[in-house]
Structures are given as C-alpha cells and as structure tokens.
Amino acid sequence: MLMSKIELKTENCKGCGNCIRNCRFEALAFNNEVNAKGYRIVTVDRDKCVGCGMCYTVCPDYVFSIED
Amino acid sequence: MAITKQIPDTIFAANSFCPGCGHGIVIRLIAEVLDEMDLSDRTIGVLAVGCSCLVNRTLAVDLMQSAHGRATAAAAGIKRTRPGNLVFTYQGDGDAISIGIAETLYSAQRDEKITQIIVNNGVFGMTGGQMSPTTLVGQRTATSEKGRNSEINGDPVNIMKLLSQFNTAYLARGSVHDAANILKTKQYIRTAFELQMRGEGFTCVEVISPCPTNWHMTPDQAVERIANEVLEVYPLGEFVKGEHQK
Ligand SMILES: Cc1ncc(C[n+]2csc(CCOP(=O)(O)OP(=O)(O)O)c2C)c(N)n1
Ligand code: SF4
DSSP states (O other), X not given: OOOOEEXXXXXXXXXXXXXXXXXXXXXXXXXXXXXXXXXXXXXXXXXXOOOOOHHHHHXXXXXXXXXX | OOOOBOOOTTBOXXXXXXXXXXXXXXXXXXXXXXXXXXXXXXXXXXXXXXXXXXXXXXXXXXXXXXSTTOHHHHHHHHHHHOTTSEEEEEEEHIIIIIITHHHHHHHHHTTOSOEEEEEEOSEETTTTOEEOTTOOBTOOBTTBTTOBOHHHHOOOOOHHHHHHTSOOSEEEEEEOSSHHHHHHHHHHHHHHHHHHHTTOOOEEEEEEOOOHHHHTOOHHHHHHHIIIIIHHHSOOEEEXXXXXXX
C-alpha cells in the first residue's frame, strides 16, 4: 500500500474546502474539530492519500506539505 | 507518484485572508518562484491599499507601502535606484485600475522595468465589496445593488487590453480558481520575474481571484462563478510575450 508522507498544519486551516473538492482519491474530509481560529478543519485518510500534491496546490492557507 | 511539496521558505506565517480568498494562493506562488530563483533576499515588494496589503503578514521579503494606487510609481523609483533588485507591486483591481490607473498606464508607457501583479477579484474587497472597474455587468455589489449597469457605469475594464498598446515586455492573465490555472499562473509570474531580472521592460500579471466574502458566496460557489462567468469577460493567457523591441 502506498502511504504518502502528508503533513497537515491544521492551525492554518479556514475550512474553505478547496482541498476536499479537488482530491480525486477522496482522502480528505472535514471532521468535527474546530481549530483555535474557530474554523472546522480538514483531516486526511492516510490509506487513501497517494501524495499527488493537489491539496497543496489549491490550498490558500498553507496547510499541506508532502514529502516523497 | 508521490512528489515533494513544501510550503516555501519565503512564506513566514499564516495569512489572514477570508476563507477561500484567492490572495493566499497568489502569495504562495510568488513565494515559490522567489525560492526557486533564489531571489527573496534581493526582492522589494510595493503595496498600496486593500486586502492585498495583508501580504506583509506572510511574505518574507522587503516591502514598502505606498499611497493608494501609487505602487507602480513608487516601484519604478525603487527599481531605477536599485536596478539589481527584483521589484514588484502587489495590488488589487480597485487599487491598480481605479485610483491607480494613471500610475499603472504610465508605468507601462514608460516601460519601467518592474513587475506589476494585479489581483482582480472584481470588487473593492477590504472596504466591503463596492463596485470596481472590473465588476461584471449585472454583478451586484454594495454600490451597484441592482447589478452593474453598463449604461450608467460603463463596461468592465480589461487592463490587459489597455496595457497592450504600449511597448511592454510581458502581459499575462491567469486565474487561481482551479489547479491547472494555478500552475499556469505560477509560470506567468516566473516568466515576468525572469524577464525583469534579464533587464527587460514592464511586466504585468493579472490574476483572476475569488472574493467569496464580498461575492456573498461559499468558496465553492466563488470558484464556479469564475469558471462560468468571469473568464468569459476576462480570457486567460499571455498577451504580450517576446515582442519587446528594446
Ligand atoms: C486615498 C484612499 N482612498 C480610499 C481608501 C479606502 N480603501 C481601502 S481599501 C480600498 C479598495 C481596495 O480594493 P482592491 O484594490 O480591489 O483590493 P482588495 O481589497 O479587493 O484586495 C479602498 C478604496 C484609502 N485607504 N485611501
Ligand atoms: S474581503 Fe475578499 S479579497 Fe479581502 S480577504 Fe476577504 S475574500 Fe479576500
């Protein structure tokens, strides 16, 4: 199984949903957590993530980083 | 197929734009290009007024704030005295195309060796979503409650067309509403910066960008609106490339 090294800085997340809408592998979803800024934040299902970097590209808030 | 994607070093802190605002992406693209070109230490950004100014909380380069609309005039002065630096402006459509239209046009007309980045979200964002020169016909804003009426307000201003009449080095319009266009926009910014560092003349990249807050839309609806309505009026692409005479 391909496990990507995706890291999330959820303290930056503002819950815009760009990443969730653009992830072809349905690896991202909102959970019920709220960060210190008061925004609903995104979580990743690491079994589904292939590390394609789409979330990084469309995120306006510097939440994602991916290491090969 | 995993690839490495790291937040650029030239981003030093989270931004404070609204959820789904395009400014955050444009700033990241600038930072990526500066990192790749190893130019952050030699870059001077000039801001004026608007949400665009919030770049100072995030982008780790030297920045100066000018009066509303005057960024390209200030940038031209900086570039003339410091020709070895990369000098760019970061402005909204209200700033660059309304109050700053004279500075924008005459910087292009003088072929100043600077890069102007105009983030076009079709409204005055920071002040609460008033109509701007680039507001679409029919678009409701705080000052066009029934929608922009071209008989009263004229048609939207296409800044690429206006600038095309001058002898500039590079003019391009990108958009940050989807991944493919985000990547293209990065290329446009990179080309503009490279041309500037090669000593070519005026370069300008306009970026179509969502302002969900003042469009009274969700972030999803705002990017849909760009794809379905805005790009019809503001087609994307490179409008001047390599035709520079000097
Ligand atoms: C001389 C002057 N007039 C008016 C204002 C008020 N003002 C602040 S931001 C702004 C418009 C900004 O709109 P835009 O350039 O489109 O940037 P955005 O906020 O959408 O990024 C205006 C008119 C000001 N700060 N200074
Ligand atoms: S008001 Fe509009 S331009 Fe300003 S930060 Fe919010 S979404 Fe961005």
